[in-house]
Amino acid sequence: MKNHILILIFTLLSYLLDGQTIKRVENENIEHFASRNNPGGTIIDTDKGGAIIETKWDSVQVIIAFYGQKYKLPISNDPSQEDCLRLVGCVYFQTEKNVYQKAIIDTIDEEGDAPQIESVFFAKATKSNQKDLILIASYNQRHYDFSGTLYETFIYHKSVVNDRTILKYDKDLSEKLSGGCDCENRDGTKQHAKYKTAKEIRLELKNLGY
Numbered sequence: 151m152k153n154h155i156l157i158l159i160f161t162l163l164s165y166l167l168d169g170q171t172i173k174r175v176e177n178e179n180i181e182h183f184a185s186r187n188n189p190g191g192t193i194i195d196t197d198k199g200g201a202i203i204e205t206k207w208d209s210v211q212v213i214i215a216f217y218g219q220k221y222k223l224p225i226s227n228d229p230s231q232e233d234c235l236r237l238v239g240c241v242y243f244q245t246e247k248n249v250y251q252k253a254i255i256d257t258i259d260e261e262g263d264a265p266q267i268e269s270v271f272f273a274k275a276t277k278s279n280q281k282d283l284i285l286i287a288s289y290n291q292r293h294y295d296f297s298g299t300l301y302e303t304f305i306y307h308k309s310v311v312n313d314r315t316i317l318k319y320d321k322d323l324s325e326k327l328s329g330g331c332d333c334e335n336r337d338g339t340k341q342h343a344k345y346k347t348a349k350e351i352r353l354e355l356k357n358l359g360y
Contacts, residue, residue: 174248180204183242184215187252192217192238199237199266199287207272207308208281211244216267219257235264241283243315253315255283261300263290268301271348274360275305275323282307283317284351291333298333301343303351327351 174183184202185194194200195218202215217240220233239255258265265287272281285304291297305324306317329343329350345351 170252171245172242172250172252174250176248180213180215184213184217184240187240187242188215188217189219189238189240189254192219194218198235199264201267201270203270207241207243207283213242213244213250214255214270214283215240215242216258218264221259234260236260237265237267237287239285241317251315253317255306255317256304256319258285258287258304261289261302262293265289268346269348271352273348273352273355275320275355276307276360280308282320284348286329286346286348286351288346291331294336296331296333296335296341298331298341299343300331300333301329301346303327303329303345327354 172187180202181194188194194202194215196202198218200216200218202213204211204213206212217238219236219238221236222231223234237258239258241253241255242250243253244250266289267285268288269284269286271284273284274280275282275284283306285306287302287304289300289302291300303324305320305327307320308315308317310316327345329345331341332343332346333341335341345354
């Protein structure tokens with residue numbers, strides 16, 4: 151499952167970026183805006199799992215961007231190891247015309263392969279009327295015993311602390327609604343992912359009473 155081990159420099163950077171106020175140039179497109187405000191050491195590459203969308207979260211206009219970031223596995227001391235690729239998510243909340251507040255969503259690390267963003271949507275995942283941010287990520291799996299696609303779900307609740315909007319990862323619910331592997335085993339048997347789409351996640355959330 152998701153690896154939450156973050157290097158110290160990125161943790162400090164994330165703290166500094168959370169709550170940062172950013173101005174958007176008049177008529178600036180979202181691709182340029184997101185690229186101009188990327189966290190250090192990251193790039194947007196939609197061919198490698200990244201994504202940029204502009205939408206509304208409840209009644210607030212937002213830009214959501216996922217940036218690629220290369221990293222080394224912290225458990226290895228081998229300097230020749232190949233780079234891994236994680237996605238760093240940011241959400242920009244519009245506070246007034248062309249003014250945004252930036253918040254780090256999270257990082258999504260490799261799980262057998264680099265993550266790909268499959269879906270970004272909002273749905274109620276608590277008893278409140280506020281909608282929550284939900285991501286579905288996929289990972290190609292090529293192993294000796296099985297191959298296919300792994301699906302994971304990530305659910306985030308937002309709150310405001312000292313005038314800063316922060317996002318909290320809901321580990322228990324995210325793992326409960328992670329789809330698993332759509333894979334074929336070496337012996338010919340198959341595994342089927344339970345949740346792969348926003349529609350399936352929304353339905354299960356309703357079944358859970360949200």
